[in-house]
Amino acid sequence: MSGNVPASTRTLRVLTFLATQPGPVPMERIASAVDLPRSSAYHLLKAMIAEGYVVHLPEDKRYGLGVAAFEIGSAYLRHDPLERLARPVLAQLVTDVGHTAHLGVLHGRELVYLLKEQPPRPVTLVTDVGVRLPATLTASGRALLAALPSAQVRALFPDTESFVRRTGKGPQTLTQLRRVLADERRQGFAEEDSQITDGVASVAAAVLDHAGHPVASIGVSFRSEAVPAGNRPALARRTAAAAETLSRRLRG
Known part of the structure; x- marks a missing residue:
């Protein structure tokens, strides 16, 4: 140069x-x-x-x-193309599982919800479009974090002040977060129960671009008692299949 x-x-x-x-x-x-x-x-x-x-x-x-670079990337992803490609995928997922589905992206240490599709009788949730929640406590956020390099996760959460507590559940240190992410990476999906709202659970999977980088996540939220623990892996697999569908659509 x-x-x-x-x-x-x-x-x-x-x-x-x-x-x-x-x-x-x-x-x-x-x-x-x-x-x-x-x-x-x-x-x-x-x-x-x-x-x-x-x-x-x-x-x-x-x-x-750094975080500012992630924010620019997230701003790009919030533009129409991603939402247009994701909307029919979310709609089909809701039809298949009967629970609320949403699309989210990382914005620094937070998960921002871009789209939300609901069944005819939806459960009241905090996952409205535009809402920001701690990425470490949401299944949608952790699905994205699990797909990032470990050094990048450490850069985003360098100390205990980087972590947010809502219901007293969920990782509160980098060591705890890494352990959770490793488990969720092995099982192929992220899951949380009552870490954002008591009595509400969710599962999620990452959407990957052509280089294998996480660009968004698809999640499904439901009342904890509505889906027994034994049935959640099947729901998560259907969610992961939707995420893979959107990944293919993004790759053209």
Whole structure:
């Protein structure tokens, strides 16, 4: 990269490079990828950290996308194309399972609901369009977190102050969150019961883009007593199938 390339172009190239990586990377790789001297890369990364677009993981000596970058990505996903592709998938899911279904995306540490489809006699829920809830406590949020690299999860939740408590249930430390995410990753879906609202449970699965990155999640919410624990895996598998359908639609 020549010395007269605008700083804005260099910044965008750094963001583009980090977005294509499976997790945080050393500064040397970033400098090499965007053709910058080490000293210039350091100062550029320092400025991007200050604005929240890059996060530094000092223990690993690596850099990854920050919360501000996730917010921009989430804003893009909230535009019409994703919602248009998802709406018929959610409608069919509601017809199949008889419970409320919703589409959500990560917005920093929160899960934002973009779409909601309901059965004829819906249960009153807090998952209305536009509502933001702690990603660590929602099945929809954890389905997305489970599909992220572990270093990126740590960047989003670096300390106990990053965690929110609502009903006294759910992970409250990074160690607890990692354990939950590992279990949900193995079973292929996320599940929560009474972590957001007492007596209300949900299951969810991630929607992946062509590179295997999580871009959204599809979740189904219901009264805890309406679906016995033994029946929830089947409901979760149907939800995961809907998420895979939307993934294919996004990939064209």
